[in-house]
Amino acid sequence: MEGNIADMGQLIGAGLAAIGSGVAAIGVGNVAGNYLAGALRxxxxxxSQTATLFIGIAFAEALGIFAFLVSLLLMFAV
Incomplete structure (x- = not known):
């Protein structure tokens, strides 16, 4: 075994944190889909709801970016 268990745990944690980016994509789709359903009704x-749409998309995407940054920090932290 070349690496130690700390390196392995670091990379597993980074992979788990990267799942947040995929969940953020689901959240953006949810926000946009609900807006479209309401707009069609x-x-x-x-x-008047367009500003709320963009705010919801920005918050959902910000969570994805934070998850991506956490995964990068876990991968490349010393």
Whole structure:
């Protein structure tokens, strides 16, 4: 065995943290899908909900970016 158990745990943790990026993509799809469903039901109210759509997408994507940064920190931290 060339590596030690700490390196192995570090890489497993990085892989688990990277799952958050995939979950963020599901969250963005959820936000956009719910907006589209609401806009199709009531097209006159769709224009007023566009800002809420972008805020929801930004928050969901920010969580994905944070998960990606945590995985990078776990992979390359000393």
């Amino acid at each position: 009531n097209p006159s109210a769709a224009a």
